[in-house]
Amino acid sequence: MLTRSTRLRQLGILLLLIPTQLLAAAGKAEAIVIVADSRRFTGWKAWWTNLYNESHLLFALATIVIIPTLGLILGSLTGLLLSRIGIDLRSRELAEH
Amino acid sequence: MDWLYALMPIAGVEIFWPGLIILGLGVGMIGGFFGMGGGWMVTPGLNILGFPMAFAIGTDIAQMAGPALISTARHTRFGNVDYKLGLIMVGGTVCGFEASAQLIMWLERMGKVDFYVRAAYLVLLTLVAWLVFTDVSRKMRKDREARAAGRTLDKLSTGIEWHKRLHNIRIPPVVHFQRAGIRCSAWLPISVSFLTGLLAGVLGIGGGLIRMPALIYLIGCPTHLAVGTDLFEVAISGLYGAASYSYKGRTELMAAVIMLIGASVGAQIGSVATKYVKGYGIRIFFGVAVVGCAVSIVFKLIAAASPALRAFFDKAATVLILGLVTSLSLYIFTRFLLGVREELAAKRMYRASV
Numbered sequence: 491m492l493t494r495s496t497r498l499r500q501l502g503i504l505l506l507l508i509p510t511q512l513l514a515a516a517g518k519a520e521a522i523v524i525v526a527d528s529r530r531f532t533g534w535k536a537w538w539t540n541l542y543n544e545s546h547l548l549f550a551l552a553t554i555v556i557i558p559t560l561g562l563i564l565g566s567l568t569g570l571l572l573s574r575i576g577i578d579l580r581s582r583e584l585a586e587h
Numbered sequence: 588m589d590w591l592y593a594l595m596p597i598a599g600v601e602i603f604w605p606g607l608i609i610l611g612l613g614v615g616m617i618g619g620f621f622g623m624g625g626g627w628m629v630t631p632g633l634n635i636l637g638f639p640m641a642f643a644i645g646t647d648i649a650q651m652a653g654p655a656l657i658s659t660a661r662h663t664r665f666g667n668v669d670y671k672l673g674l675i676m677v678g679g680t681v682c683g684f685e686a687s688a689q690l691i692m693w694l695e696r697m698g699k700v701d702f703y704v705r706a707a708y709l710v711l712l713t714l715v716a717w718l719v720f721t722d723v724s725r726k727m728r729k730d731r732e733a734r735a736a737g738r739t740l741d742k743l744s745t746g747i748e749w750h751k752r753l754h755n756i757r758i759p760p761v762v763h764f765q766r767a768g769i770r771c772s773a774w775l776p777i778s779v780s781f782l783t784g785l786l787a788g789v790l791g792i793g794g795g796l797i798r799m800p801a802l803i804y805l806i807g808c809p810t811h812l813a814v815g816t817d818l819f820e821v822a823i824s825g826l827y828g829a830a831s832y833s834y835k836g837r838t839e840l841m842a843a844v845i846m847l848i849g850a851s852v853g854a855q856i857g858s859v860a861t862k863y864v865k866g867y868g869i870r871i872f873f874g875v876a877v878v879g880c881a882v883s884i885v886f887k888l889i890a891a892a893s894p895a896l897r898a899f900f901d902k903a904a905t906v907l908i909l910g911l912v913t914s915l916s917l918y919i920f921t922r923f924l925l926g927v928r929e930e931l932a933a934k935r936m937y938r939a940s941v
Binding site: 524526527528530531535538539542546547549550551552553554556557558560561562564565567568569572575576577579580581 | 594596598650652656657661664665666826829830831833834835836837840843844847848850851854855859930931934
């Protein structure tokens with residue numbers, strides 16, 4: 491019957507071996523390139539689709555600006571509505587488990 | 588009825604946009620209430636709406652950051668976010684994610700990566716569900732014993748107390764997390780977050796489903812603080828994921844924005860609803876969500892193993908997840924409405940008495 495300290499030691503050795511396995515992992519998988527069909531669109535949709543096709547970097551930057559900005563604006567509007575209803579949005583009872 | 592369908596510029600498909608708003612609303616509510624990003628709920632929902640799988644995960648992660656930021660801001664007002672703890676854990680999580688990318692590539696060389704990942708996910712979810720319900724039953728037993736002995740149980744007592752043993756391992760530096768009320772070695776949150784990041788990366792999920800119980804049972808956070816602090820991490824990992832998937836060209840931003848309309852409202856409702864529910868109430872329903880997720884994984888495994896039953900069990904998994912999202916959202920919304928009604932009634936009584 492293994493003692494607890496022996497089991498813990500074996501687990502520790504196993505955990506130390508994991509990084510060596512990770513380093514031995516293979517190279518990256520091939521990426522599939524998707525191209526958006528911008529011929530169907532006009533106006534801002536055409537501009538947006540062309541941005542996606544021409545530069546994924548700019549597309550990514552636009553995404554990480556738009557999502558949090560829009561999220562915070564919409565969230566603030568909802569918060570304003572809830573506080574107008576009369577809900578206390580600044581405090582709650584002390585934390586318990 | 589054509590106006591109910593929007594043509595997605597990148598994916599090139601027409602999607603029923605009210606469905607995206609409803610999905611976002613449900614995910615926002617559940618995320619704000621339980622402290623999760625909700626990736627495990629969104630992908631089947633997007634699948635049902637006809638969204639191409641190539642874009643489903645990236646779009647889901649992109650929209651996740653928005654409601655997570657909103658919920659974090661709301662939970663901060665309630666005093667539910669320990670930023671020091673969250674920032675330390677972000678470091679561990681990012682390292683875990685990077686390690687998981689290597690591990691996934693190693694599994695891909697072995698083949699059957701889907702099977703190993705799903706099986707690992709099922710084992711993990713079973714463990715989490717066991718933890719939650721064991722904790723609840725032990726707490727209820729302690730409450731009964733205290734009542735029978737005529738004494739009052741400490742409000743901060745819990746069923747499972749693994750965190751107390753882990754707090755006793757004082758490997759320097761020892762840090763005091765004031766908001767969470769925890770003093771422990773910094774290596775505890777770092778190693779827990781590394782492990783959760785590794786598991787989340789391997790399983791292809793945001794990590795809230797694992798990190799929330801880890802914060803409660805291994806680090807010892809009160810439930811509401813675990814929800815808020817976890818959402819802070821989800822917001823950061825969501826932004827990182829949004830950038831990463833968008834750079835790879837796997838995000839349909841228009842769909843993410845439409846979902847965000849619903850998710851922004853849902854996130855506020857879910858966060859505020861935590862005011863009206865005790866910590867153990869949140870834990871019980873979190874356990875229910877985990878069990879539902881585990882059953883859907885079993886269905887997916889059966890579908891993958893048996894071609895004859897594939898169509899049935901694939902649909903069953905999707906119906907189960909969407910049913911779970913609907914019922915959890917209805918529960919949260921009901922608690923929100925009841926809580927608001929009581930709060931407004933108490934305010935009116937207070938004003939009448941003054």
